[in-house]
Amino acid sequence: MTETRIRFGILGCANIARKVSRAMLLSPNTTISAVGSRSLNKATAFALENHFPESAKVYGSYDAVLDDPDVDAVYVPLPTSLHLKWAVLAAEKKKHILLEKPVALNVGELDTILEACESSGVQFMDATMWMHHPPRDIHIPSHQPKLSTQNFHIQKMTETRIRFGILGCANIARKVSRAMLLSPNTTISAVGSRSLNKATAFALENHFPESAKVYGSYDAVLDDPDVDAVYVPLPTSLHLKWAVLAAEKKKHILLEKPVALNVGELDTILEACESSGVQFMDATMWMHHPRTVKMKDILCDQQKFGQLKSVHSNFSYKGEGDFLKNDIRVNPNLDSLGALGDQGWYSIRAILWANDYELPKTVTALRDPEYNELGVILSCGASLNWNESGKVATFYCSFLSNLSMDIIALGTKGNFRVHDFVIPFNEKVGPFYAVANSRWAELSTGCVPEPSEFKITTDLPQEALMVQEFARLVEGICNGEAKPEKKWPILSRKTQLVIDAVITSIKNGFEPVEVVY
């Protein structure tokens, strides 16, 4: 926390002001001391809805904000035609100005505003937010003297950044690229595609650093000495070949899930990694969300959760448009595991996670899985058993149902639920719901306590936390301080073993299949 906080006044209750108000409350060196609107009721409601500090004042006019001695700077989200009047007035009242864009109706108006600022010695900045996004390299032309990020909070830069190469331009790679740019200890040094044009466009569209190289092949990425680690979002059927090659080239590997078509393939990959001494991790992003840690704390709490008795998880989303015809996830030559590999992977991981990664003794597929005409699974499920203490788990995954992402875990003393476990609805806040030691109310007309909502915030999206953790492990290996972390390949292998068992159970007429590590 900075000791000095610049106190903002806000002119008007424009919609955009909601977002910027939140920013003022989030930033460590700012606060909000006033808001003014032509309607006092509107200003009051705005302050309430946007969680202004109790000390903030609400006014029924803009003038009152400018006259408030507790206002250091004003943010002006008024309609552009009002900028000239109110920005000049603000400057005359010695208020620094953060002005929404477009800043004026024409350059003549803007000049009048800038002259007023200069003559009053106040700072002027327009509200072009993306200019302040930290991890990208922004080249600010020297003739824009006042533009600076120095007033804004930027995540501390780590000196060492692990340099990623990316194999292929899959859709998911856009999100993970962003994560590599957001994470403080990673950068992107290369991307390869079978088409150089595609790789070039991908680098541009995803704001790769100018230093990043683009290649017309995957091999070239593996041969690049400036690549420390590769991210492999290729179709599953290509994982065996490229992950093994990458390991042989001593590249650490972040591999998209499902990691392989079966555990045999995965073992070949893992052996290559082990023999080369490189880190392996699958890209199961939700494992890295701080919410996942908090939920695990609940699961491990003997008083608030007790012994785990049952878990149910479902992950579904509707394959829209041509997804069910053309997506790689329904193509038997590319991703023959279909919904089981794509969605079931997460639900199976959730069940293992809740069971402290203890493999089930048996897996029994649910009847009536659905397939496309090429034999790829579109929906399926299974029950998992540990042959002890009645513990049971079920999951369901589907390309044919509307989006759902639930875990319900029941313990002897408590339970918890989460409804967006794979990808939080909101990137910055992950909620979950837990309750312990429930009892019926008098006459069983209700029960107490009601489940509580826990909201876990995160500064970085879960995929950025994933690449950050991966890079941390890689850095330790590169520095000679650590060996590859074995937890991650073991979790991948256990997940893959359950996937294989579901496939086998379906083939064997839904009989239970034993699972052995």
Added chain:
Amino acid sequence: MTETRIRFGILGCANIARKVSRAMLLSPNTTISAVGSRSLNKATAFALENHFPESAKVYGSYDAVLDDPDVDAVYVPLPTSLHLKWAVLAAEKKKHILLEKPVALNVGELDTILEACESSGVQFMDATMWMHHPPRDIHIPSHQPKLSTQNFHIQKMTETRIRFGILGCANIARKVSRAMLLSPNTTISAVGSRSLNKATAFALENHFPESAKVYGSYDAVLDDPDVDAVYVPLPTSLHLKWAVLAAEKKKHILLEKPVALNVGELDTILEACESSGVQFMDATMWMHHPRTVKMKDILCDQQKFGQLKSVHSNFSYKGEGDFLKNDIRVNPNLDSLGALGDQGWYSIRAILWANDYELPKTVTALRDPEYNELGVILSCGASLNWNESGKVATFYCSFLSNLSMDIIALGTKGNFRVHDFVIPFNEKVGPFYAVANSRWAELSTGCVPEPSEFKITTDLPQEALMVQEFARLVEGICNGEAKPEKKWPILSRKTQLVIDAVITSIKNGFEPVEVVY
């Protein structure tokens, strides 16, 4: 809706005023036209938070409310020491007065207030809420001249009340007795127990009407000509005998669940009911909550839900204290179905309900059910299949896990969740969560829309709505206007058939069992 609505003004923003404001918005003959506080901001916030109509005015003083010609009556939740001043002023301004209790610091002050009311011809009432609770018989002594319910909305009293007899003093019968007293078309005319003392104590403790008879046997209840219908909360193993006897005595039957030990027994009961022409209904309370209707509306909505693909339901609660040793639900001679009959009944009903009561083609028990040493089920589950379009359902029930009561239903276009489907956490408000046509946000960093919370309020608890509906059917039969409604025995039988199939599947080594009506 009443055409004339009395317009309330509220003096102050006391905590209790939140509840009474809600009441003014709920009552069909009132509305809120103003609120005043010494702080305008506080009044504005209060109006917003309590969902006042947009037309409501907010004032920074109490005087302004009294001067408002659009205010017919004032509600005064101010501190008691301010009552004298503001109630007298209100009376002088010709405002009717609803005054919070205690109404004054002493009877002298109250007399001054009452004189002001009398001289202005305005109505005075204190805010003793329970005086207005409709179904109980309230004897208002004649020396309380002003106390009246005439300004408040009271549920219409039905002239005919179906007279219940109750067999046994089970714990659950306390709640259902209360329901019979709350429901406007029922009353209790008798209770029988093997112990006359127990029956007498039960009638007293549960506030039975003075006219209710208490008997030392079940037979006596069945022989009482003042009993129209019986409620049977006896242990399941006694249902066959007493339900058949009741039907033979021409008593309509509200039967606790599980209705029988197996479908053979149930069929004997249903045949007796049919041959006597009496109504049969099982006591599955949540079926009668208005929330259940709203959720069904979603399930049937082709645009917001589409085709049902998957349902999961779990109901569990921890058997505390000596429950696992002594409760009838774990006694093989009384309730041999254990958790399956007690809890599984609800989850199975939920699955049938979501499937428009279409029976599954097969039922397959989940492995590892738990038993007590006498062979009664303490936890179990099953998967249900319809052998079509990949539709699948799973459920889990347990006496060994903390309380949970979930349904998750997935459709091709939407889904919904409810987390207290059996007994709402809050007796008056049942929430559920639904979302439709979800899609990934840009870069799949989230998804939109987020699920919406729907809160369904009810004036009567679900068990009172159940006995009300049962009594409505009985009244139709008694009047000769209708035959027994067949829907309810059919639903009971379908639920029992699935229970039987789960038992058979467990016995057959978890093989699928065909279900045929």
